[in-house]
Amino acid sequence: MHALASAPLILLHAVAVLGLAPGKPSRRMLLATVSGYISQQSIGPAPGVPLASAMVNPSAVRGNGGAVSSWGESWSSTCAWSSNPPPLSSVASLPCWLEGRWRVQSNVQDVTFPLGRNFINDAVPGVRMASVLMLPNVGNTPAFDLTFSRDKNGAVQVDQSERVQALLEAFWPDARVVSVEQAAEAGRTRLWYDSPSRRGERKQQSVDLRECSDEGELVAGGRYFEQQVYQQDNIEQGVRGFYTVLNTFERDGERGVKWSQRVAAFLQPTDSRYMDAMGRPVAFYDYTFKMSPLGGQVSACDTTAS
Template sequence: MLIMKLIWSFCLIIFCLLEWSGTAIAGELAERLANFPQWEQLTSVQRAEGDLVYPDWFAGSWEVTSTLVDLVAPLAPDIVTPGFESNRQQLNQPVSFLVRFIQKKPPITGLKLIPKIDKSSILVADRVFNSLNLARAYLGDEAVLSIKLDPDSPNRQITLLRGERQLVSIITGRATETTSNNTFITSEVFQQLFKGASRPYLNAVESTTAYHKLSTSNPAIEADQVTAVYLSPQDPDYFDAASRPVALYRYRLEFSPSPKD
């Protein structure tokens, strides 16, 4: 139960870990969201490289309210992930936490900056701050000890939990799609490994999110997010599931300026 709660809640960390590059075919990600829950396989993504980059209107500190608005088990009753039914208790139950986005110098690849980015600084998420607040909002302050980032890769994160348990998240692929000046859509695929139980638990997750800048200040940004869970090859139901997701979760995210900013 704890494993599935961790996996379910950490799917939301997506907005703290995306890179604004690897543009998808125009309309592909928007169409994917519109087709929920008819998802048959992972979306097309490019290899994940570098740090996250956000549009300038994400700058500052925000109070985010996340609400689970729908969940689907496409292969039920034959295949249902542990904890799926208990997650129904989270339906329409808003959860709030603080996040912030900060400026940093862009990394250098050879003699060039990140492709398509020509700025003296770029906007990135404060990933340790954001992920720790998110994890504690869902799991409790005492359950989450700390968040660590791999110093050699911004795409690898380790969450340390009580009882010598760990959740390792590794981003493997991303894509983005800009539909207007005030809307962009992101998709990310990552691997999750839970250590510390009787046996390690591994799966693949895809999260596709459409962000929209509003003309209001409260909220100032809203997002529609769908997270899909796929079985790993080590799972006994892997071949029965084929390429299809075994669980789909849909969230509504609202960003309001933090009074602490």
């Protein structure tokens, strides 16, 4: 049975286990009572049925994104609003032709709310400044620099500390990064920044970003597709967000790279319309990035290799 189709059965089971009073409990009462139960159980396939692949079809980077969901995935039970995910077990190795330092020019393609604006609230990732560290100010289109280098195992990776600092300061020019720390747990980044508050005074705040899943693969046409799942805490604001980042990279001419990105934002069980969303994204933020090499670099890898 598909995860979405099993949602009513999960609710009935939760009602029985939690011992709700007989009769017809109100919708608000039901949501308040079972949201914690659902987050712990993680809606997914029935016992004995293999979990769906964590990778969505690369076409989900654009279009209606019907394949993107936060329910029934291999990471759904460990990347939950009520608990922190374990250290990241593996990361995608990016194509060798991304190695080097790049000037990146951003361009917003679209911002859509696939379930309607009545699913959007102040806690949805992307609504508040810096609530999506990968797109700290949705709608802005700055230029910034990124570095991709090889790790100790020879895999090409982005410099995560440089990336989060570059993105925050480029997308939100009034913000200044105070410190960035790669925690001992793999996939966890902690960032402290100084920025104007709603009252006008400057205030130091912090973000605890945890990557729940990072997978990638070469797809048709020599493109590389990457899917990342994040849990983000904006500590001082007391807000936890959950979102998926879908990226495709493809070579553009002899030296350039075209990068397409979609950030899919989800509701949390504490949101009143969480069950109505049924694990589907409530917001899509679609960007393209034009990457140009800095310093006259030329890829040292075979153009037919990854």
